[in-house]
Amino acid sequence: MTTYRSVCPLDCPDACGLLLEVNDGRVKGVRGDPEHPYTRGFICAKMRHYGPLIHSPERILTPLKRNGPKGSGLFTPISWEEAMETIAGRWGELIARYGPEAILPYFYAGVMGLLQRNAGHPFFHRLGAAELQRTICSPAAEAGWQQVLGATWGSDPETIVDADLIIIWGMDPAATSIHLMSLAQQARRKGTPLIVIDAYRTRTAALADEVVLVRPGSDAALALGLIQVLVAEDLVDKDFIAAHVTGYEELCRILPPYSPARVAELTGVPAATIINLARAYGRARAPFIRIGHGFSRHRQGGLAVRLVASLPALVGAYGKPGGGALQSSGSGSAVRLEAITRPDLRQGPVRAINMVQLGQVLTGSLEPPVMSLYVYHGNPATVAPEQNRVLVGLRREDLFTVVHERFLTDTALYADIILPATFAVEQEDLYRSYGHFYLQRTRAILLPPGEARSNWQTFCLLARALGFAEDIFRRSEAEMVDVLLQRVDLTPEEREALAAGRPVKLKSAPGFVTPSGKVELMGPTAGLPAYRLPDDGCLAERYPFYLLTTPAPFALNSNFRQLAELREREGGPRVLVNPDDCRQRGLVEGALVEVYNQLGSCLLQVQASNDVPPSVVVAPGVWWCQHSPGGRNINSVVGDDLTDLGGGSTFYGHRVAIRPL
Template sequence: METVRVVCAHDCPDMCSLLAHVEDDKVIRVQGDPDQPYTAGFACAKVNRDAELVHSPERLTTPLRRTGPKGSGQFEPISWEAALDEIASRWTAIIAESGPEALLGYAYSAHQGQMNRHIVNGLFHALGASRLQAGTVCDTCCETAWDLTLGPVGSADPESVVDSDLVIAWGCDLMAVNVHFWAKVEALRKKGVKVVVIDPRRSRTAASADWHLPIRIGTDAALVLGIVHILVRDGLCDRAYLAANTLGFEPWERDVVPRFTPEYTAAVTGLAIADIEKLAAMYGAAKRSFIRIGEGMTRLARGGQALRAVASLPAVTGAYGRQGGGALLMTAASMDFKFGFVKKPSGPATARQVNHLRLGDDLLNLKDPPLRSILIAANNPAVTCPEANKVRAGLSREDLFVVVHDPFMTDTARYADIVLPATTYLETQDFYRAYGSYYMQYAPAAVAPQGQAWSNFRLAQALARRLGLTDPVFRMSEQEILPEFFRGATGAVAHVDPAKVIGGGPIKVAPSGGQEFRTPSGKLEIYSAALAAQGLSPLPDWQPDEEEVRDAARWPLRLLTAPSYFQPHTAYSGVQFLRKREGEPFCVLNPSDAARRNLADGQKVRLYNERAAVGLILRVGDEITEGVILVPGQRPGAEAVDGTINMLCSDRLTDMGEGACYQSTFLDVEAWDRPAARA
């Protein structure tokens, strides 16, 4: 049996180094690599089953051409040559008739290798096609808010938490999305360091922590301001650090913070006054407090203000200036690789932008020219995008030529004209850079592509040749491209010899020193002149959102979506064991809300609002408070009673970064066997 050192390519901050045990070109087992210091020799429960993902009987094995109506799942096998010829000829005709902006490449994050992730969009960049404004369904709100506060820079090293004297998981279920950080936190707890979880849900992380604060959805900024109010009142601010390293604390302290008395903060957040006082005292007493910030708390109307508030808090006590202190959102910005060689090989300086989260609306309504063809890879927008019914309506257009490249027949692939079988990460070689730690690694393929599967890398290069593109990236091998990522790099990356990366295992490229600020002022900007210029509050603040207030008056429940433990998104749908472990797609309702509607545990229920209705299995439990309905994971429609949860979510934009507002969704629930309520 051969052992191959590989890297997990699932969309996760940890980027585990793995050992794949291979026999007769079959992955027998996947386990954690003990020589990776951060991921520490273990993999999560999902990745432990990735041998079954590679060899799933549900894998697509050959290219397919549609034979029935869009969405029907009726296809016939064709050859790769026939598929590529048809794609190239259709695109060539579309470009001649409508220009390249009638095409859209739509590849995202299901493969985190920097070549396989970006080369598809690089192909469309070189063609001058419409450009995907990627990530708005996920992280553009929190990233934009972070950049406006600290600058485009990475956050605290998660390995520094060993020196922390208080850990707060703020809107982050570490056991679900950051399990290796949780392992380090657990070790710290054994030494007596307190761990606090601030989350609307009593997740497994919250249940295992020392203290859980079940905050109301969307009120995180108010809690921060309440804490700062008490820190100011009790003389617990690090005035010297604030004066030397921040911009705008004085107007924040004078104009915003005074409103957030403990009484007002309690009324907004739903937390007890005594708990707010206790939390502020704990935070003020800590010298090396560490906040792990979850992205989910920013996926709502005023998510950017929430992130700015939480990211400013470590400055108030000077935690950013001490080893083991600060905050962790993402690390990638401090690893200065030059991925533009793959992402932007050539093409015009500007082109029409298509916002990731508004795909459905743009498929239906863009003009001059309308979108006439789309290639979708490494994503499943018919499930993941807000207004998922709009996405499906757009993909159903008979005049839209849809190509989907995926290992499985997803909800999105069912709407394709051409479906192409894709490899999993264990069948590709690539270069990886973590976004939740400071490690990089090159990994070979563990096994050859299964069936007739092709990688994103091979597909993009083949299409580029047919379309006459001559950029070097479309004819170079993965190992030939790798040195380009280091050419002109700065910081820790600049000190790495790319020749030693291949076969070198995990390599740490963390910045030295404390938290850096890359704002225009060179300081943490509590006051943002850029936001003031946009007509937004330049200081972190909390105000009720008018549209949320209006929707809450109409609908009695607020949606909370969160990653599930075994099916966080559809990338794991091909593993039958994990599907069974997670169970049917479900929602969770507080016992009081269930009793009020005469609903029972295990019952089929309809979740509905003015946009759609979906059917799920009800679980009744007190892990969430009254007035909230929890839906863990994003699941294919065929697995549920009916539909998928993002059909209920609007394509409204966040206050910063043009991100998605999943948590600004309001609805009601009723028994499935009752006549559907009128929205």
């Protein structure tokens, strides 16, 4: 048995350090690396099943060509040579007729390594394909943060143990960031109160000192109410504001309508709770706010994050040990990706297509139309909103779809060509985190099974098939990781540690990285942060429930759904409903019900839960259509409307009705 150091490659802020025990070419055990300063030797329940996932007998081991109707799962094995010839030939025909912008890459966060995740950029830039706007997760949160703080990194989560008040807003770290939760509990044992603000009682709420339940989509109003109390009761840090903040006076002028009484009407949070929360925050020495993505996935999600990110500036918490806010670590600026993404390979401007609206793109009247889709480390048939429309698009006989995958996912079933993909342990990469400040290099510790190839290797093959002569397409993975590391600010000792697979902490820029060098409450393009009531009166009558689509304990997005054991442990697709709502609508515990709205419907199993407020329902996880009764999952009732900032998804901004079958 040999033990190797590695990193969890999945879309999680913790980017855990791993120790993999390998014997005879197989992963026999996965555990946390106790020498990782942030993740400190423990991992989530999902990653303990990483070995069975890697060695699953259901892995795709050779290129496949469709020989039946789209969606049927009927494929014939072919060689890589035939696959490359087929793709290059079809793309050549499409480019000649429609131009290269008729080809659309679709990808997101199936792997988070900086090389493999971005491996397609130089190829598609050189090809001249349409540009994918990767907006499905957090662009509204990022845009809201940037309006106030620019490129400033978030507060170091390791300092949370020094906070004297912790607020977790719109996040469930007990499920999605367990190491942050461990640090918060460490602070709590020292007497630091932990307050959770969310739309229902999450697993994190069960570990908190106080839970503030806010009406879905009204977080911006709550933040304005807190700001109003801070200003009215003179709980702001005027010295910090004078030295480090712009736009304070302008912000104050829009506060009068947001009295505690009015905000209570808008949010469902009692006025006394708003006042007490503002007072506790304003009187704390070093309060820390962890800003989640959940409440940014509404139509005013960017505004909400912008206002929450302003709170620490008002009380002078930014810069205090233990204080401030973390939306994302911001450490992406430490590694310059242009060496991989190569925007200089573009021949000229190309059209940009928002991934949230893939269904519209594939079924609408774009000119030129999208005639080919290349999917890698993504599964849009499962995860994209407007699922019914997406599936109609994927069934188009004139759409040439290539999927680079490890399993026959919902999306792969609609492919014309499938290319076998590797796992992270079978390729080289470099990882950073969006939840902490550590960088770590990984090596290939297993040989790929069958004919599986990594993203980087596959795009190099495609480049050769299309006759691209640029040197970048002839470089190895190890060479490309070395190129990435050349421009990172590291000491010789840190470079040696990285080469050995150990984590190294990145260094943030001092001060506030904004045009003014200060926190900008009212930046030049930000406008007045006014909250607007959602315009869903008619929908509310027909569809009385707010829908929340939340993380699941034994899956990460659509990952790990391949394992029957984990599907069984989770119990299948379900919907959590308040017991009073169940009684009023005749919903029986454990029974299948139809969840529906104007977009579509899906079948879910009822679970009565007092954690869910009346008129709210929660659908945990995103299940493959293959594993869902009726062949549709919760995204069949989620629309492709965009957020106010960043063009992000509005997964938490929809209403549904429920009826028994």
